Amino acid sequence: MDFNTVGMGASTTWTTFSRLGIKAAYAGFPVGFDEAAPDTLRNISPMLAALRGAGVDIARFSLPGAVEVPGVDAGGVTDLTETSIESLETWSEGSLSASVRRKIGKSRRMGAMIRPAEPNDGSLLHGMYAEMIGRHRGRLRYTESYFDALCALAASDARLSIGVVVDGEASPCGFIAAAHARTVSHYLHGGFASRCASLRPGYLAMAWAIERSRDYGSERFNMLTSPKGQPALVAYKESFGGKSYVRRHYDVPLSPVGRFCSWGLGLVNGWRRADR
Structure with a gap:
């Protein structure tokens, strides 16, 4: 293509x-x-x-x-349905619901943490992305070379943040990518390995991406649209303080x-x- x-x-x-x-x-x-x-x-x-x-x-x-x-x-x-966090400068993890804070806290207690993506992580990210698309019976839109280019760019440009979630043994189990601008930051991609679902890597990763966007100085964090027939995904985004329209x-x-x-x-x- x-x-x-x-x-x-x-x-x-x-x-x-x-x-x-x-x-x-x-x-x-x-x-x-x-x-x-x-x-x-x-x-x-x-x-x-x-x-x-x-x-x-x-x-x-x-x-x-x-x-x-x-x-x-x-x-x-x-x-x-698109979901966005407004007034991002006032967002904090402490303002989230008790349920979401427990999931993020559990992930950390189990040893999960986030490291910045490395330039050669494209294949790793594409694999988790493809697994996530397969779980939802979706269509693959992005290639491994696309993720190679994203990782290379993130290493040199602060306008792109890519975080890799690793477990207590430093084994990758999830990722998230966000693009930043002064007016609005956008969630781009995310995924996780199903074997690590109990770690709740998606919750830890989303909180990290929102914090990175707030610290960049963005006014809003746009989580993009959700596919039809996935109300649970909309609810997940709203649980981080997002408003849907x-x-x-x-x-x-x-x-x-x-x-x-x-x-x-x-x-x-x-x-x-x-x-x-």
């Missing part, structure tokens, strides 16, 4: 991915637009026209809220190939929902 980035204006970047001759573009990959500002809505149509002229088959973008975007011929619209995702075909792919994806997603 090949990818590239295309800047449009001062604050909008579209990342294009090409595979099997099909080109898809994502706005603000991987998190989407941070707000449904009037300028963003007004400029969507010219952006889509520019992407069409550049040979893009499908454009995908998302905005917080159940936002209607005028003048867009969407092949599909999906609403998902709707994020609307648009899938816009820009060519005959894009329209066919959009139709096919809708059909496959329907089958998956029926199978579950």
